Amino acid sequence: MLKPPEHQVAGHQARDGRLGPLVDGSGLFYKPLQSDDRGANELNFYTSFSSEPRIATRIRSFFPGFHGTQLLSASDGSGLHPHLVLDDLFAGLRLPSVIDLKIGSRTWFPSAPEDYFRKCLAKDRKSTSALLGFRISGLQVNDEDCRWRPSHDEVRRFNAKDVCRILRRFVSSDPASDREPNCAFASAVYGGAEGVLAQLLELKAWFEEQTLFHFYSASVLVAYDKDGSEDGRCPNRARVRLVDFAHVLDGNGVIDHNFLGGLCSLIKFISNILNDPTLSLI
Amino acid sequence: MLKPPEHQVAGHQARDGRLGPLVDGSGLFYKPLQSDDRGANELNFYTSFSSEPRIATRIRSFFPGFHGTQLLSASDGSGLHPHLVLDDLFAGLRLPSVIDLKIGSRTWFPSAPEDYFRKCLAKDRKSTSALLGFRISGLQVNDEDCRWRPSHDEVRRFNAKDVCRILRRFVSSDPASDREPNCAFASAVYGGAEGVLAQLLELKAWFEEQTLFHFYSASVLVAYDKDGSEDGRCPNRARVRLVDFAHVLDGNGVIDHNFLGGLCSLIKFISNILNDPTLSLI
Numbered sequence: 001m002l003k004p005p006e007h008q009v010a011g012h013q014a015r016d017g018r019l020g021p022l023v024d025g026s027g028l029f030y031k032p033l034q035s036d037d038r039g040a041n042e043l044n045f046y047t048s049f050s051s052e053p054r055i056a057t058r059i060r061s062f063f064p065g066f067h068g069t070q071l072l073s074a075s076d077g078s079g080l081h082p083h084l085v086l087d088d089l090f091a092g093l094r095l096p097s098v099i100d101l102k103i104g105s106r107t108w109f110p111s112a113p114e115d116y117f118r119k120c121l122a123k124d125r126k127s128t129s130a131l132l133g134f135r136i137s138g139l140q141v142n143d144e145d146c147r148w149r150p151s152h153d154e155v156r157r158f159n160a161k162d163v164c165r166i167l168r169r170f171v172s173s174d175p176a177s178d179r180e181p182n183c184a185f186a187s188a189v190y191g192g193a194e195g196v197l198a199q200l201l202e203l204k205a206w207f208e209e210q211t212l213f214h215f216y217s218a219s220v221l222v223a224y225d226k227d228g229s230e231d232g233r234c235p236n237r238a239r240v241r242l243v244d245f246a247h248v249l250d251g252n253g254v255i256d257h258n259f260l261g262g263l264c265s266l267i268k269f270i271s272n273i274l275n276d277p278t279l280s281l282i
Numbered sequence: 283m284l285k286p287p288e289h290q291v292a293g294h295q296a297r298d299g300r301l302g303p304l305v306d307g308s309g310l311f312y313k314p315l316q317s318d319d320r321g322a323n324e325l326n327f328y329t330s331f332s333s334e335p336r337i338a339t340r341i342r343s344f345f346p347g348f349h350g351t352q353l354l355s356a357s358d359g360s361g362l363h364p365h366l367v368l369d370d371l372f373a374g375l376r377l378p379s380v381i382d383l384k385i386g387s388r389t390w391f392p393s394a395p396e397d398y399f400r401k402c403l404a405k406d407r408k409s410t411s412a413l414l415g416f417r418i419s420g421l422q423v424n425d426e427d428c429r430w431r432p433s434h435d436e437v438r439r440f441n442a443k444d445v446c447r448i449l450r451r452f453v454s455s456d457p458a459s460d461r462e463p464n465c466a467f468a469s470a471v472y473g474g475a476e477g478v479l480a481q482l483l484e485l486k487a488w489f490e491e492q493t494l495f496h497f498y499s500a501s502v503l504v505a506y507d508k509d510g511s512e513d514g515r516c517p518n519r520a521r522v523r524l525v526d527f528a529h530v531l532d533g534n535g536v537i538d539h540n541f542l543g544g545l546c547s548l549i550k551f552i553s554n555i556l557n558d559p560t561l562s563l564i
Contacts, residue, residue, distance in 0.1 A: 105540055106387070110412045121403075130392045133539035160536070208546055254442070255550045257415035258387055261543025264490055268537045 007090045009138030010100040014075030022075055027091040030072055030083040038246035045245040059206050062242050064089055089241050094227040099139040099170050100219045103262040105130050107217040109249050128160050133262030136163055137219060141175035142226055148175040167269050183277035184232045189224045190270050196222055197270050199240040204267060207260040214256040216247040289372045291420030292382040296357030304357055309373040312354055312365040320528035327527040341488050344524050346371060371523050376509040381421040381452050382501045385544040387412050389499040391531050410442050415544030418445055419501060423457035424508055430457040449551055465559035466514045471506045472552050478504055479552050481522040486549060489542040496538040498529040
């Protein structure tokens with residue numbers, strides 16, 4: 001019954017005998033707990049977030065629903081392994097275009113051990129994180145008859161100009177083409193009262209206030225479905241979700257200025273596209 | 283006629299035969315151009331900012347007025363030296379309380395040379411910059427009959443708890459006392475339609491949009507005058523200014539997410555004090 005998710009664009013993947021997440025095809029996503037601190041941290045986050053009374057329902061809907069943990073046969077054949085049981089964020093989407101945006105100009109946290117700090121810092125400087133306040137961790141863009149899904153190596157080499165272009169290509173038809181992105185779905189996906197921009201602005205308002213959690217190395221995941229789309233219209237509201245909480249820290253009364261800054265930068269990119277879909281600003 | 287400014291709380295000081303800024307006592311501030319890239323960068327910033335048509339007048343008022351450069355006898359006796367001619371931000375204040383807040387969780391810019399990058403990074407991690415998104419670079423708090431002005435070494439050792447307390451002590455009477463800050467001037471200085479919070483929110487709105495400049499290692503300077511104050515009321519509007527532009531870079535179409543994040547963090551601290559002057563949150 002369980003199988004690797006078809007639309008996962010970043011993170012460890014349950015293919016070729018490795019440990020990775022599984023889906024049951026009826027709405028649940030099973031993420032193996034990482035065996036080091038990261039697994040414990042992520043479980044700890046989901047547990048305290050679930051029981052935190054100060055989170056509004058609207059904000060809660062940006063996070064995957066959490067349904068405890070479950071021992072399952074690991075995808076790498078290593079036997080029983082504890083998994084987080086989460087909502088499958090792509091349930092109900094037939095032809096999802098997905099982008100994973102790791103938010104924050106730095107992915108290391110102040111108390112990080114030296115070797116982890118150095119690894120993160122090097123990646124932040126090499127990728128667009130330091131420059132743009134976020135980086136793309138993975139994506140796929142689907143259209144009726146084609147899919148564009150850059151390899152992990154391609155994604156790692158994206159520079160600021162690439163990111164700018166990809167955020168337009170993400171909402172274009174004919175995504176596999178190298179032509180100038182047409183942004184045919186920009187207003188349907190990014191715009192409108194329920195579009196990506198509106199959802200990101202809601203998140204931003206929360207991050208301006210909330211001092212409960214600091215989200216290091218977490219991602220904003222955007223997904224929308226072109227299934228049944230016509231004339232640049234999409235049948236369903238685009239989904240904006242926060243994912244990857246292995247490095248969430250207690251906010252200790254301080255806002256998450258690192259996440260907030262990166263989120264504002266992403267918001268500016270998206271509004272630029274809505275203001276002028278043909279314009280490449282950087 | 284020219285003399286070292288009385289209320290400078292951070293940066294190079296023209297005392298003990300060193301090179302530092304001078305004031306003329308009638309509204310002008312002369313800042314020696316640093317001889318390396320920093321001097322050229324700062325002059326370059328003031329020149330392009332002055333002639334930039336896309337800056338609204340309200341935003342311009344947050345920056346020191348720029349009146350070109352002038353060759354002056356350097357304060358270190360080394361002969362004629364080029365100085366930036368700027369508005370004296372404390373002109374007209376008799377008893378100013380001043381705080382210099384260096385904004386941004388990092389003070390290095392992506393293209394920084396390796397040694398400068400390392401120096402900045404070490405300071406950012408050691409100070410509160412990485413944790414809070416800003417750090418205090420210097421301050422003085424004046425009252426009718428006392429002045430509290432921590433030494434450079436004390437300032438450098440401020441931790442997150444200290445910063446939280448100092449932002450309250452900054453608007454307290456009896457500032458030299460070690461007692462719990464009374465925040466007597468909190469609503470007069472931080473609050474109101476023209477107070478510090480309102481001004482910071484104006485700046486924030488600009489930083490959410492502007493992609494012209496990235497301000498690394500720049501400071502928000504806050505000054506207010508207790509001269510003539512009574513019953514927690516101040517005679518003049520508190521001044522909020524941006525200063526120190528030796529490391530301003532071209533924004534290249536990207537918002538300054540590093541400055542914006544730190545600014546939002548500072549804003550949250552200030553609003554916490556206004557919401558509950560007795561509460562120390564961290």
